[in-house]
Amino acid sequence: MIGVPEIARFLQSAVCIALLGLVLLKFWSDARLDAFRQEMFIVRDELFDYAASGKIEFDSPAYRLLRQMMNGYIRYGHQLTFFRIALTMIRIRLVDGGSVQDWSVKWDRALKNLHEEEVREEMASFHERAMQCAAKRVVFGSPLLIVVSGFGVAVLLLREGWKNLARIFAVAPTLTFSHVFDPRVIESEAAATAVA
């Protein structure tokens, strides 16, 4: 026979689980999405300021492509989850019959067409920062990828030692992301959805 203390404990646990579910699935998820978008807006604003300073033309394909990709990430940031990306990858393999990398091809070409080395490096750095934001969002939103990323950190620590600890923690999500998924496909998807 179940006693009153057991029922009380059951009800307390049920209320706690319900509240925890609400916090994790709604508030925490919303806060993470806001933080991701905020971070991407910062990179996009800095890119705008860089172009406004006259270092690169606003009509330059490299600028336009990068902004297009960032707009896609911001607009569909809520879909940037392990579950959705995994399904997208499977769909591309099974239904579309291969990988879609339109954006990547155009980006490589646009980057090569930039004459100044300094501008090319700066644009590549903006691209890398946007990639890091996306990688962090996907990796830290999935318990499985957090574990994989933890292993990545351990491997990097063994290889590079304690001196580069800050760099290792910054690079780990991007490395995990690019090992699990093909980032070129994600970027192409993001860019395609930005204009859709």
Add this chain to the structure above:
Amino acid sequence: MRKPKKTHPPPAAPVGQPLISRYVLGNMFNLLRRFGGTIVIWSCIAYLGHEAREVLIAYAGKSSFADLTFRLLAQVSIVWELSLTLAGFSVTLYLRERNLHRKTRERLTARITQLELKIDPSRTSSLLTPEGLTREEDR
């Protein structure tokens, strides 16, 4: 002069089965991608609800409702009440701050867009709402 040889157009690519199956499969993946998470969450909630029902059924008829309520309330500890109150305050504060943040974004967005359009008339947008939220049609 030799008459040019009549050429036949190449036979049309077989349409039908493979295309339909791809279309269906593609749509299935899209639906799963969109609603998969929601289905999992609601399934868990339904399962927990079912388990709670089982417990309550086992207890039904063994005690009066008033007696049970009284004894249940007597079991609630002060630590639990305090924890719940603190959590409630924290969530309320978070929601208040979040609303303020959204209002600030809404106030500043139009101005920033206008200023940026002066510098770059072909400026592209992320197409979020003025509050910085996902649009209904993009969900």
